Structure formats: structure tokens, C-alpha cells
Amino acid sequence: MKINENIKGNEIKVTAKVTGKRQITIPKEICEMLGIDTGDKVIFVEKNNKIIFRKEIDKMxxxxxxxxxxxxxxxxxxxxxxxxxxxxxxxxxxxLINIVMNDARKYNIAITVINQQINEDNSVVILDKPKIIVNSSNISDEKIKEINLKLQELI
Known part of the structure; x- marks a missing residue:
């Protein structure tokens, strides 16, 4: 079976039989496409009345x-x-807190976590999500700004 023969629009359609133990053999081409190896776990997710499966990834x-x-x-x-x-x-x-507690000196980084701010009328406001600011004399200011933006997006 070739994947290209089973592409219709933006969908790939292949079939597999369910055994008596409710097991499914995933076609080799699909495994290769998704990077699934023997012993890997897969996750089944229902989305918009469709079942989607993907390789379970324990790292990113x-x-x-x-x-x-x-x-x-x-x-x-x-x-x-x-x-x-x-x-x-x-x-x-x-x-980040874990890194700072264990490795801040090793990496020469400083971290500030801000979860509140003072308004112009001197009232204190709790932020919806904390602001993380990392600094290091070993990394350029431009790169630090980029890192801080990435960290904020992750929260």
C-alpha cells in the first residue's frame, strides 16, 4: 500500500481489521509517517466526532x-x-523555579517572577498569569528579550 494512493483532499484513508481481542495493526507506512516504533504508546483522542490517534510523546x-x-x-x-x-x-x-533552585549558579541566570503590579493609583493588582523575567550576563540582551517572550508564551 502506498500512502499517496489513499490521500483524498487533506485526509489519508487506510483500513485495518480489528482482531477478536480488539487489536488493530497499524500499517507500516502510517507508523513510518508518524515515527511509531514497536513498543511505543499511542493516544486516541475524540475531536469533532472523529477519533484521532498519535504517538504518545513524553518529551518535547x-x-x-x-x-x-x-x-x-x-x-x-x-x-x-x-x-x-x-x-x-x-x-x-x-x-523554571526548579532550575533556579538547582542550577542557577551553574548557568549564571537570575529569574524574577512577578504575580502582581502596582497601578498608578497605588492599588495592587494580581496578574492573570505571572510574568517571568530571566537575565544572564552570559547571554546578549537581544537573546534575553527573545527568551523572556518565549517563556511568557509558555505560561
């Missing part, structure tokens, strides 16, 4: 270094040079 590409493992030729403080981070760190704030 580091959003700070974009999977390069470094920032301006310095090991990335977010992924520690590993190019990926565990998905269990889906709370960026928790992950």
Missing part, C-alpha cells in the same frame, strides 16, 4: 533553544543541553 523539543541544546554557544539552561524537556514539566513556572 526545548522551546528556549529550539532543540539546538545551546544559546549563543552556551549550554541551554532550560534543557541543560539535552535539546528536549520532559512533558511532565508542562508548568513552565514550576520548571
Amino acid at each position: 523539543i526545548c522551546p528556549i533553544c529550539d532543540g539546538t541544546g545551546d544559546i549563543e554557544e552556551i549550554e541551554c539552561f532550560f534543557c541543560k543541553g539535552k535539546k528536549e524537556i520532559p512533558l511532565r514539566y508542562n508548568s513552565t513556572l514550576y520548571y
Whole structure:
């Protein structure tokens, strides 16, 4: 079977039989396309009355270094040079605090977390989501601004 023969519009349609144990064999071409290997887990999701399946990923590409493992030729403080981070760190704030507690000196980074601000009338307002500001003398100001924007998008 060739995937190209089964493309209609933006959908790929292939069939598979369900065994007596309700098991389905995923065609080799689909596995290759999705990067599914023997032993991998897949997730089934219902969306708009359709069942979608995908490979379960327990890691994601580091959003700070974009999977390069470094920032301006310095090991990335977010992924520690590993190019990926565990998905269990889906709370960026928790992950950053963890880094600061354990590795701030190693990476020469400082972090500020702001969860409130003072208005012009001197009243205190709690922010909808905290603001994270990272700084380092080892990284250019331009790159720090970019990193801070990425971090804020992740919260």
C-alpha cells in the first residue's frame, strides 16, 4: 500500500481489521509517517466526532533553544543541553523555579517572577498569569528579550 494512493483532499484513508481481542495493526507506512516504533504508546483522542490517534510523546523539543541544546554557544539552561524537556514539566513556572533552585549558579541566570503590579493609583493588582523575567550576563540582551517572550508564551 502506498500512502499517496489513499490521500483524498487533506485526509489519508487506510483500513485495518480489528482482531477478536480488539487489536488493530497499524500499517507500516502510517507508523513510518508518524515515527511509531514497536513498543511505543499511542493516544486516541475524540475531536469533532472523529477519533484521532498519535504517538504518545513524553518529551518535547526545548522551546528556549529550539532543540539546538545551546544559546549563543552556551549550554541551554532550560534543557541543560539535552535539546528536549520532559512533558511532565508542562508548568513552565514550576520548571523554571526548579532550575533556579538547582542550577542557577551553574548557568549564571537570575529569574524574577512577578504575580502582581502596582497601578498608578497605588492599588495592587494580581496578574492573570505571572510574568517571568530571566537575565544572564552570559547571554546578549537581544537573546534575553527573545527568551523572556518565549517563556511568557509558555505560561
